[in-house]
Structure formats: structure tokens, C-alpha cells
Amino acid sequence: MTEKFFRIRAKLFRPMGLLASVMALAVGAGVSSVQPAHAQWAVYDGAAHVQTVLIAARELQQIDNQITSLANQAQMLVNQAKDLALLPLSTLSTLQSTISQTTALLAQAQNIAYSVTSVEQQYQQAYTSISSRMSDSALFSQAQTRWQNSVGGFEDALKLQARVVGNIPSDSSAMTQLVSASQSSAGALQAAQAGNQLLALQSRQLSDVVAVLSANGRATDLERARQAATEAESAAQYEHFSQYDAYSPTSVSMFGSSGN
Structure with missing residues (x-):
């Protein structure tokens, strides 16, 4: 059993x-x-x-x-x-530094600055105030100012272009780091922060494009304004010249000769 x-x-x-x-x-x-209980001391339930x-x-x-x-x-x-873990990588300081450098170059614009008040004042003085009542020396001084503005505008544009091109290597490095951080992110917050920093990088690059286009447009417009002012200056100089009496030939005696 x-x-x-x-x-x-x-x-x-x-x-x-x-x-x-x-x-x-x-x-x-x-x-x-259910076995026989004769060998047990107590009954088991x-x-x-x-x-x-x-x-x-x-x-x-x-x-x-x-x-x-x-x-x-x-x-x-x-x-x-x-x-909820934060992204250990941040490119904000680099982006801010690059933007500061570009802004500093824009602030160093020669002669006519990127300011509505400055443009109105200096443009009126050097480009729209030409008249025949001005002296030749005044006309020459304004012409020299306009030429310096044009040369300075092209120089500013070249500097800004060099600055933007110099940003390309650092932008490439930042983009590589951010994409890598996004792909290896541990959670949703890290991925979102990496994406936000990529958008910030793109925004800064767009601001560089706007700055370059503005500098090039400024240089081109200054040169066009100089050419238009040159035409007005030529008209004023012609009026100066026309004020003199016309030349009339006269007979001249030489060596005391009364004949020839």
C-alpha cells in the first residue's frame, strides 16, 4: 500500500x-x-x-x-x-558664439550701417543732395564718399561670406554629433532635445544665409546708387561749365607786326 x-x-x-x-x-x-489507526497515537484529519x-x-x-x-x-x-533623462550633449553655446561673430561683422559695416536712421541720413547727404549750386570741390568730396561707400560695401560682403563659409566645418561636426545622439537616445526626452538642437542649428544657418544676402544686396545697391548719383553729378558739372561765356576768336598782333 x-x-x-x-x-x-x-x-x-x-x-x-x-x-x-x-x-x-x-x-x-x-x-x-484511512490506514488502520491501531499504530497511531492520534486520529489524523x-x-x-x-x-x-x-x-x-x-x-x-x-x-x-x-x-x-x-x-x-x-x-x-x-x-x-x-x-525623462536629459541629453548629455548641448551645442547651444557654439551656436550662440557663431551668431555673435556674425552679428559683430554686421555691426562693423563701413560708412552706411545696417540702420534705418543711418541709411536715411547718410544716403540723403551723399546721394540725393546733389545740385548745380554746389561747388566743384563739394561735388568731388561727395563723389569720393560714394566711391568709398561702394568699396566698403563690397569688402563687408566678402568678409561676411568668408565668415559663413568658415562656419561649415563646425556645423558639420555639430550635425554629426546631434544625429548620433538622437539615434542612440535612451528615451523620448533625449530624442526631442536632439531634434530641437538640430532645428536650432538649421535656424542659425538660415540666419547666415539672410546675412550674406543682405550684405550682397547692400553692396549692389550702394554701387547702383553711386552710378545714379554720378549721373546727377555730371549734370551739375555741365551746368557749371555752361555758365562760362563762350569763346570768341580775336586777332592778336605779335612782335609789333601790324600786318599778319
Whole structure:
């Protein structure tokens, strides 16, 4: 009988889970309890034992479920921490430095600055105030000022172009770093910050384009204004020349000769 009991227990524990195994133990305990009690000191209650084992099995299952729930919550917190992690790379200081250098070049514009007030005052003095009432020296002085403005405008444009072209290597390096940081980002926040910095880099590059176009346009407009003012200056000089009396031929005697 005992050998048969152990064979039954081995068969039950082989493929079954925790609850089934507990049930098998309970049943085994119930079977063993029906043996003759002449060699036992107390009567064994098999039903109570089965109930106790079942309660313990349910509690173990609940504990296992709680452990699984806590593990899921811990993983969720880890994922949230990754999403909130800051990007370790920042190119803001480099972008601000480059913008400052470009702005400094624009502020160093020669003669006519990038200012509405400055343009109105200096343009009126050197380009639109030409009249025939001005002296030749005044006309020459204004012409020289206009020529210096044109030369300075082209020089400013060349400087700014050189500055923007010099930004290309640093822009390429920053773009490579930001793209790499975005692709290897641990969470959503890092990816978003990398994308924001890429947009900032693009914005700064667009500002460089605007600066170059403005400098080139300024140089071209100054030269066109100089050519238009030259035409007005030529008209004023012609009026000066026409004010003199026309030349009239007269006879001249030389060496006291009255004939030829």
C-alpha cells in the first residue's frame, strides 16, 4: 500500500503546477489517513489538511502575482526615468558664439550701417543732395564718399561670406554629433532635445544665409546708387561749365607786326 502511494505521488508531481501538486499532496495525505489507526497515537484529519494546503497554495499564487506586478511597475519606472533623462550633449553655446561673430561683422559695416536712421541720413547727404549750386570741390568730396561707400560695401560682403563659409566645418561636426545622439537616445526626452538642437542649428544657418544676402544686396545697391548719383553729378558739372561765356576768336598782333 505504501509503495502504491509513492507511485501515485510521483505521477502527480511530474507535469502539474503548484496548485495541482498541492492537491496531490492533500489527496495523498487523505489516503494515508484511512490506514488502520491501531499504530497511531492520534486520529489524523485529512479534510482539514487538504483545506490548509489549498489555502497556502492560494496565498502562494497571490504572492507570485504581487511579485510579477511589482516587477512590471519597476520596469515602468525605469522606462519613465529613461524618457525623462536629459541629453548629455548641448551645442547651444557654439551656436550662440557663431551668431555673435556674425552679428559683430554686421555691426562693423563701413560708412552706411545696417540702420534705418543711418541709411536715411547718410544716403540723403551723399546721394540725393546733389545740385548745380554746389561747388566743384563739394561735388568731388561727395563723389569720393560714394566711391568709398561702394568699396566698403563690397569688402563687408566678402568678409561676411568668408565668415559663413568658415562656419561649415563646425556645423558639420555639430550635425554629426546631434544625429548620433538622437539615434542612440535612451528615451523620448533625449530624442526631442536632439531634434530641437538640430532645428536650432538649421535656424542659425538660415540666419547666415539672410546675412550674406543682405550684405550682397547692400553692396549692389550702394554701387547702383553711386552710378545714379554720378549721373546727377555730371549734370551739375555741365551746368557749371555752361555758365562760362563762350569763346570768341580775336586777332592778336605779335612782335609789333601790324600786318599778319
